[in-house]
Amino acid sequence: MLMRLNDTVSRKQLFFGMFICFVGAIFYCYEFILRIIPGVLQTELSIALGHISATTFGQISALYYFAYSPMQMPVGMLMDRFGPRRLLTFACVCCTIGSWMFTLTSSMFLVGAGRFLVGFGSSFAFVGVLSLALHWLPRRYFSLMAGLMTTLGMLGLVYGEVKITEWSERIGWESVLFFIAIVGSGLSVLMFLVVRDGPEGHQSNKHPLPEFFRNVLKVLMSPEVWLIGFVGACLYTSLSVFGELWGKTYLEQAHNLTKVEAARTVSAVFLGWAVGAPIAGYLSDRTGRRLLPLVLGAILALICISIVLYWPGLSYMSLNVLLFLYGVFSATEIIVFIMAKECSGAQLSGTVFAATNMIVTLGGVIFQPLVGKLLDTFGDSGIVEGEHIYTVVDYQVALSILPLSLLLVTILAFFIKDHDHKDHPIN
Structure with a gap:
């Protein structure tokens, strides 16, 4: 009983x-x-x-x-x-x-x-x-x-x-x-x-502040953590730059989509991330490789977004498929969190995850306004009835940050050590 x-x-x-x-x-x-x-x-x-x-x-x-x-x-x-x-x-x-x-x-x-x-x-x-x-x-x-x-x-x-x-x-x-x-x-x-x-209510766990700051300083003094985090920020541009801010207006202007059509097409990037993130993590653990899926994801994402940006006359279906794949391949970004932990040690995993996420999201601080600055700098379409007008070429120049950041991932990968993963043998 x-x-x-x-x-x-x-x-x-x-x-x-x-x-x-x-x-x-x-x-x-x-x-x-x-x-x-x-x-x-x-x-x-x-x-x-x-x-x-x-x-x-x-x-x-x-x-x-x-x-x-x-x-x-x-x-x-x-x-x-x-x-x-x-x-x-x-x-x-x-x-x-x-x-x-x-x-x-x-x-x-x-x-x-x-x-x-x-x-x-x-x-x-x-x-x-x-x-x-x-x-x-x-x-x-x-x-x-x-x-x-x-x-x-x-x-x-x-x-x-x-x-x-x-x-x-x-x-x-x-x-x-x-x-x-x-x-x-x-x-x-x-x-x-x-x-x-x-179930037992809140049980305060007050970590000593000096220890907290020592751990933070130790992680932030690691050049490898910053390099790995920046690689993640470059992959994250698919969300922070295209998905969250500039993608919708670009699709309306360059591919003549309505606002609703453009919104649905941009949402394909988010859907791609939802599918790609768990797959990327699984494949990385299954094969015991970190850099290989990261670089492959960057290269394939580079191809997808380049077609969307520079190939005229794409159909509505083609845009949705390409941006879905762009999201899937960009989602290899999640691997950088495991890479940062493995280069820093398990004892600082919480601090490493937080620091890596901070560096990754700092990309939004840099890249979101940078695209806007490029639009205003290279855009020569002027102002019509008080509204700033940008051409397709203006957007293509400004959003070139997306393929360039992915190209940068493939270059920076040569400077990152792929740590041994004996606990994940290749099957």
Whole structure:
């Protein structure tokens, strides 16, 4: 009888834990949707902000990464100290306020501050949900949860890219952003009421600050970690540059797609990442090779994006297939996290993962505004009725960053040591 009672309690606890993780995962999906809003509503926001240049628009969008990237280092320590419930609720509130501030287009400062606040809140999402999974779910489900999180985030981008575009055409972009802020408010309340740190409540794990800073300094002083992270940033441009910001307007201009068609086509990149990320990780572990799948992925992604950029007259179906494959091959980026850990040692794995993710996402800080600057520098189409107009050639020149960054991956690979993986023999 006692055994059955314990089994019942365990099942209830498991289902409750799964529900808590599901609520956290909704927030993770929500912040991913917020990430792509500038790219989805680029034309509308540029006009509302006073017909701003591509350089300025890229800088505003990159404010997300100005907050998100440096927060990757302390977020794990904060999660240990304060627990996921309080921090995820706080983070969701920050994202909600930031998304609402994005509707205040009368003030460039408030729009920029809102974008920064969204990036700050989003930085807690992935680590927070993994922390919930670690406390609530059996250990055997942890890796599955991590993989599902990546896939869920990409699927959120697929859905958000298309739906935000459709809704903005029906009810106006201001109403869409206001609705997104309302959803965030409800999610913040749900997070506070439902989420719990663990079955036994929060047990603070206060790591000594001197030790934390020593570990951070040790990792950041490693040239190999920076090199590996930069390689990851180059592969991540498929999301940070094309998928999140500049891809939709390029497809509208170069391939004469409608806004909805362009949104659906860009979402193929996200879908490709959702499929490619777990495959890349599996193949790398299965073969015991890191650099080989990374370089092959970069070369194949280079071919796909070059065709999209420089081959005129592609059909709608061809564009979708090519961009899906571009996402699949770019997803080999996830291998850089394992490479960084293997070159630094398992004892610093948490700090290494955080540092690598920081370096990878810093690419958004650099590349998003750089494309805008190139558009304004080389674009000679001028301004029509107060709106900046860019030709297909302007976009091709500016987005040449994408194939060049992938070419750089293949060159930098020669300077990275492929560590021996005796635990993963080739079968």
